[in-house]
Amino acid sequence: MKRNVPLYFMALLAVAVMGYSSRRSAMDLDATPRITVTYNDLISARRFNSHAQNYTTLLLEDEKGILYVGARGAIFSLNSSNIADSSHRTVEWEVSPEMQAMCLKKGKNNKTECYNHVKLLQRLNATHLYACGTYAFHPLCTYIDTNNFTLPSHFEEGKEKCPYDPAHGYTGLIVDGSLYTATRYEFRSLPDIRRNRYQRILKTEESPLHWLNDADFVASVLVRESVRSPVGDDDKIYYFFTERAGEETTSIFDKAQAPRVARVARVCKNDVGGKKILQRKWTSFTKARLACYIPYYEVLKDVYSLDSGDWRSTVFYAIFTLSAQWRSMEVSAVCRYNISEVRAAFLGPYMEYQDSSRKWSQYTGDVPVPRPGSCITNRARKSGYNSSQDLPNNVLDFIKLHPLMYEEVKPVDGAPLLVKKNAIYTQVAVDRVRGLDGQVYNVLFLGTGNGWIHKAVVIRSMVHIIEEIQAFKNLQPVENLVISKQQRSLYVGAQSGVLQLPLSTCKRYLSCFDCILARDPYCGWDGESCRELTEMLDRSLLIQDMLHGSVGCGNDSAQALAAQKNRTVLRGDDVLLPCEQASNLAQATWLVNGTQVLAEDREGHFRLGVDGLLVTDTQMEYSGEYRCYAEENGLRTLVAAYTLSVLREQLVPQPLPTLSYPSGHAPSHAYEDMRFIYIAVITMLGGLCLVLTVVLLYVSCLQKRKGKYSLGVPKASSVELQTVSSNCMGKGSQEEEEGEDLGLFPDGCLQIIPGEATTLASPSKEAPPAPPPPPPPLPMEFTNGIPTLPNMLRKMNGNSYMLLRQNEEPCTSPLYNSFTEELSKILEKRKHTQLVEKLDESSV
Structure with missing residues (x-):
């Protein structure tokens, strides 16, 4: 793929040179949105969401003030003036548990596929809507009464009208009571264009040529060409889709490797199929290549149609992305097509598959009459062909084998209106606005794959992106x-x-220049603020310049002084002077004492950046007035102004305020008082340590005098103080559980256990190995001084600390033996245990 990148840029350059008008600059091929509006800066935004997901099917009835929304498992009726006013009505249309279980048995995804995704929502008559949903891979359709807005108990089979898979492309229209749909139906997933209800059911032909080759439908449009038609023509439905180009392969049976291209197909509204040939099949189906002329093959994403009251003025706006071969590059394009160019392609020559050369080529033979693929006109009726079932067999055979037209549909001016890099457009909607100059401008709203909206205006043969808007906080594609x-x-x-x-949002533009430079056809400057054109009854005082975006504001606006700011810096230090540009198209220009700063001025001490001007290694001569201007489209507006002062040396710091002392006391006396306090605290702590040491030695001497232990050669390195609280209150200790009967102690339960001294471990660490069995408890007469010890000796001066706990309640047990008997038992078990001669200070 990386090897194709240079080819891409070469192709883009070639297209720019050969395919584009010389009046288009390179900047036009990748337009930059002028303003960026983030999610938190949205103005007058209203949101609606409920328990459902995938709010992708929208039906607006503007005259009634209702927006119908088809979602996953529900249909909503919203107030179009304010969708967030909590006045909505809901029709719940969830999948039954039985159908969901059947969907799972088919191996479908319970997180995405085994639900009812509403794909079709159309007005059927004055009282009912017609809705279809995937219903867990068993499509159903129903009629919804708009008065009571409830789900009926009766449903229709939807397998001929709705896709099974919610991920498949789908488009549907109800025209004069008949339903025209295009998608992949049934489990075979073969693409098809069908008509149901009211008229005869029709489908596309499934001959070896395959009228549709792995097609993915995106839109369908009704064009009423019969209105005031001098030839008695019929209304037509145009289908837009992407499919594999069978004409670019060497075999009609090897289409999996064919590239994908954009197509437009059409059928006649009153087509009823053939009588013997093409029974229940379209006799008016033809298709043509829809070219946009961006490098390589284009994938069609969406189409929007506009007309000014006459079908001859119909214009299609289509958005494209690059095909899968270029998936590593994000490029989108917008192309515009006139209905006259589309009709010319369908009236041109046909293509034919040649068995001898095994490829498609232009058909050069005779074309039968009436023209294959055309609707029944007054001329056909005069010849006795009043419907498609009256067409001769040679015409129907020709249609069956020649569905593809040779001429491709070219965009207006033979080039895209817009090529946008680093963006994937998914949806497009277009509005027509009449500017102050009397011209009608088309405003495009382009949805992206990451939840942004690009608002752009078509000015002659170019597109100016007014702003980009972050519609959703979380990244998600715009679906409608x-x-x-x-x-x-x-x-x-x-x-x-x-x-x-x-x-x-015209009020977003705060100055005349900002309002004019936006080139927003909805907005105009009234001398004080930027106003909506629709709010002004008298537009004679408004200013707007759509063609140039630079005329109308007086010179005084350009010299409006910004807030003056002062900056002080020491000589040799750096300083940043911010200058934020509201417009992405504006360039910052700095003037220092009236002289413009260039990129490499003054030996590189001035650095121009997008966030401001960085002055490095400041010198005395850098002091002065700094002004930042925004230059856009030939206009210059003051944005920021600074007065910079460079100091020669550092200011002498002010002395700290002195403390006032009473008469007769000098600061040295306060110092001596503090010394005395410190010495007293240290003395108290030392005394406490001395008392603890005396107590411990006293206890040890008492044990020697009783003759309970004989001192020998020490084997352990320290003595550990441990609280065995589980032996109190009648509870057995861990040693008792292991079979050693230690007895219960009537008072403090403090024991001296030979072993290594350890510090307290954190709860997360592994518990230390079980200590050896404890020595006998102290006699009752020698425990009076123990409760005077503190509960905890904290870590001080780097020494470890040991927790000493005392149980205030005496230990009582009927199994209590005399001290002598208990001591004899324990000495017998621990006859090899020796006490150390000297205590380790770190364990206390």
């Missing part, structure tokens, strides 16, 4: 976009919910 002219709102459908945004 709908524009409300009446509410002046944009509705955004996504996985987590629905977002309502105003079509414009």
Whole structure:
């Protein structure tokens, strides 16, 4: 893939040179959004979400003020003026547990597939909506009464109208009572364009040529070409999709390796199929390549159509991304197509598969009459062909073998309107706005794969991106976009919910230059603020410059003084002077005492950056006035102004305030008092340690006088003080559980146990090995001084500490033996145990 990157840039350069008009600059091929609006800076944004997910199917009825939303397991009716006003109504349409269990048995994903994803939501008549859902891989359709908005008990089979898999591309329209859908139906997952309800059911042909080759549908559009048609033409439904290009392979049976290309197909509304040939099949189906001329093959993502009241003015806006071969590069393009160019392709020559050369080529033979793929017109009726079932067999045979047109549909001006790198466009919606100059401008709202909205305006043959808006805090693709002219709102459908945004936020532009440079057709400057055109009854005082974005503001606006700030720095130090640019298209220009700062001025001491001006190794001559201007589209606006002062040497620090003492006392006396306090504290601590040492030695001497122990050669290095509290209150210790009967102690329960001295371990560490059996307890008459010891001797001066606990309640037990008998038993068990001569100080 990396080897293809240079080829990509070469192709892009070639397209820029050959395919684009000379008036287009390189900047136009990768437009930068002028303003970036983050999630926290959104203005007048309203959100709706509920217990459901995947709010992807939107149906707006602007005149009724209702936005219908089809989600996973539910259908919502929202107030289009404010979708967050809690007045919504809900139809629950969840999958039954039985159907979900059957879905799991089919091996489907219980997290994504075994639910009811509402894919179709269309107005059927004045009282009912028609809705279809995947229903855990068993599609169902139903009628919803918009008055009571409840789910009926009757459902229709939806396998001919809705996909099984919610991930498959789908598009559907209800036209004059008939349902026109395009998707992959049933488990075979073969793509198909079908018509159901009201009229005869029709499908596409499944001949070896395959009219549709692994097609992924994105949109369908009704164009009423019969209205005021002088030739008595029929209305047509145009389908937009991406499929594998069979004409670019050497065999019709080897299509898996064919590249994917964008297509547009059309069928006639009143097509009823053939009589003997193409029975229940389309007789008007033809398709053509939809080219956008970005490098390599394009993948179609979405299409939006506009017209100005006459079908001849219909314009299609389509967004493309690069095919899978270029998946490592994020590039999107926007192309515009006129209906006249689309019709010209369908009226041109056909393509034919040649068995001899095993490839597709232009058909040069005779074309039968009536023209294959065309609708029934007045001329056909005069010849006796009143419906498609009257067409001759040679016409139907020709249609069956020649579904592809030779000419491709070219974009307006033969080039994309916009090529955007580092962005994947997923949805597009277009609004038409009349500017102050009387011209009609198309405003594009482009949804991205990471939850952003790009708002752009088409100015002649280029696209200017007004702003980029972070619609969702969490990254998620934009699944649907709908524009409300009446509410002046944009509705955004996504996985987590629905977002309502105003079509414009003119109050975001604070100055005349900012309002003019935005080139937003919704906004104009009234002399004091940037206003919405729709709010102004008298527009004669408004200023707007859509073509140039630079005319209308007086010179005084450019010299409006910013807040003056002072900066002080020592000579030789560095200082940063911030200058934030509100516009991504603006460039910062710095003037120092009236002289412009260049990138390499003054031996590199001035560093120009996106966040401001960095002055390094400041000198005395750097003092003065610093002004930062924003230059955009030939206009210059003051953004920040500083007065910089460079000091020759460091200021002498002020002395600290002195403490006042009473008369007769000098500061040295206070120092002597503090010394006395420290000495007293140390003396007290030393005395405490001395008392503890005397007590311990006294206890040891008492034991020697009783003759209970005979001192020998020490084997242990220290003596450990340990509290054995489990032997008190009638509870057995760990040693008792192991079979050693230690007895119970009537008082303090303090024992001196031979062993290594250890510090207290943290609870997370492993417990130390069990100590040897303890020596006999102290007699009652020698324990009076023990309770006077503190409970804890804390770690001081690096020595370890040992916890000493005393039980205030005497230990009583009916099994208590005399001290002499108990001592004899323990000495017999521990006859090899010796006490050390000297205590280790670190263990106390």
